[in-house]
Amino acid sequence: MYEQLRQNITRKVSLTNSEFEQIEAVVKPLSIRKKSRVLTAGEICNYTIFVNKGCLRSFSVNSKGVESIVQFAFEDNWISDLYSYVSEAPSLLHIESVEDCDLLLLYKEDMENLFNKIPMLERWKRLLLQNAYVAVQRRLNSSLSVTAEERYAELLHSHPDIANRVPLIHIASYLGITPESLSRIRRQLLTK
Template structure:
């Protein structure tokens, strides 16, 4: 098994010796996820945090009217879970599923806790990962409150250029909080300007 992508991800924030790397990788399980398959469903407890080695996942909720609200897309070299459910081991309010055929390396909650005991540096690593997620969520909330739909879309394609061609327009619209038809109109208007 090739662990180079996940080790490179870890090495962005902490340094591990070979024994610590071996211990960490021994805790991981590889999982193949078919397109549209769920990793977490509403009401379930998120038992794992996932590192994506190939593919694309999304985290979302569905409101009472049946509208999907996408909170996060995640692709290769990203971590994803229903973080609140995973950390508190309480039922999830939303879903995590695959937009594409995906491969993940998953770390169970019990192994996550064991990792902190045996390799305390991982507390720093996951603190940084969780802080970055909180900051991204806060910035997204500010954007949703202060920018127009066009501004949100421009921000999205600026921050995540790899998503624009990879993720279906309907999914991007749900992430931005607009209809697919309005997103199509925005794209057409922007194409005419350039």
């Protein structure tokens, strides 16, 4: 259950077996069914989530009830409401399972304690946050300067099986387009 987490962390920093056992001791496993909420907007997000198996989505809902998907997290990825996690303010996002999921939750208090015991984890967390910031910046730039067709092609390139795992309505929301526009784009790609 923890091997994928170990590989994820050790791609960025080296840890001893003893250090990793300390992480295992505080990580909380959670198995959830499809369409289950891990976080609801308005709650304080005091954990980060590692996806061992499955797919999660984070999204906001506007005053008209329209969802806007911010992120998908597949296997070997982390997800959280970073704003709420850092500021300890109520979350602006919901996090929900798109598929049945096996997750590992790492609570902020446990993480802070681990930083004191395993200083290398602070480096790991900094690298994780840097990567998250870069991803947000790339996504913002893409939404401002790249066509929907190009954004969809990029999404397929980074996640080739996404259309088999995620409902098209969620993919359209992530791309910032209507489901009808996504259908048109998909038809155009098939004829090329």
